[in-house]
Amino acid sequence: MKKTNILILFMFVIFFSFNIPISAEPMEMIPIDEIALINSIPTKTNSIANITFDSNIGIDNIENSNYKINLKNLKNETAQITIRLNWQIKPQNITATINNAPINIIKESEYYNNVRYKIQTNILPENEKTIDLSYTILKIPNQWNLGLWALDYNYNSPININFDYNTNEYPNTKITYTGNINFDYPPYKPTCNNCIYENNNVKITDTNYFYINWQKQRTPIRAMSVYLIMVFAIIYGLIKKRNIN
């Protein structure tokens, strides 16, 4: 008996000795060239993008969005603007105009989970331009957490703006979002980052980043039907066995 206990204790010691966490070594400090850092940080804002938008998410999860992108080039140099649009799936339709004149939308990729378009334009020195962008897209749920009773959705801006100048100086762009997102159904458990949710409506005011999560409730009719059949079969089996015994 005593020998067995010693053996068990010995086994435990061996087992836990393999599980002792090894503390990580302190991180190596990388010296930063202070002068290079100071030179790379722009001293003042040289481009501004004011984005105003109005989105509607229908009961069928179709999102209709109208964006107005106001771009200001404050530098004394022509700016090359690239507006990148990223989605998970292909939008049903998309149009972009400058002063009601349509502009070309370049398709970069149209693969599932990686749909990328871009719009390119130039802005003269110390000038501004407004791009109207509207699109219709099917909102798809987050695909690695598929609830059967509620599907998770999220909304963030698909727009990414780059100002490029011929000089190698890093452009300091200030991007602000102001807009409204209206839901045709009451979103379940909405969470808002840099925005206010009220009465099926989300308000975003003067922020450089926003993110909205919500759920849409559903009823798993097919899965529940099969489950109820299984439960009734088990209950029937139990009653039958009980009567036999």
Add this chain to the structure above:
Amino acid sequence: MLKFLKNLKEDKYIKIAAILLFAAFFLGYTMRVLDFTKSPALSSIGVIYPIHQESYPHYMNSMIGYESSSSMRGGYDQISESPIDFLYVARNNIVSSVLIVFTGVLFAIPSIIFTFLTGLTAGQSIPEVLEFANGIIAAKTIFLFISYAFAIILATSIGIELGIALFKFIKEKKLQLKKTIYDKALLLIIITILNIILQYLLLVI
């Protein structure tokens, strides 16, 4: 042949394996259908339950409203990072059967655990397929799961029998294996080959 099937029906190890698989399936199904778990996490072990991986891209496409196109259908298992072809199907079916049978030599404990995990994973996957896939894919997946379950039940019963025989051999110094174990092994080989052909025909082609 009839006698053989009757013997199979009365085999206690087959009954134990079937109860084990169904209990795990029911537990997994309950967890998934009531949103206790939101994804069939164990399906990442493709060997244990390969069918879910193959059906996954199909039902995902049907859910998001994409037209099923050849470029997006099946084709590639993103978790094991291998193309879904004949080798993939054959490997998953053969490895899962061999794994369950031969881990029986470790006194049947791993065989029981693997069978339980298979049932749990299948139970978590089927409600998803039922809900999000179209009728044909759901029917195909359920049919393939039933044929796969036969192989798993047979493999588990062999594994348990092997484990118990080995335990008795250590205890009584006498190795005794019933004749039915050889019949079951042959039947398992036939069912595994049929499963590979069926899965290849219904999921890959």
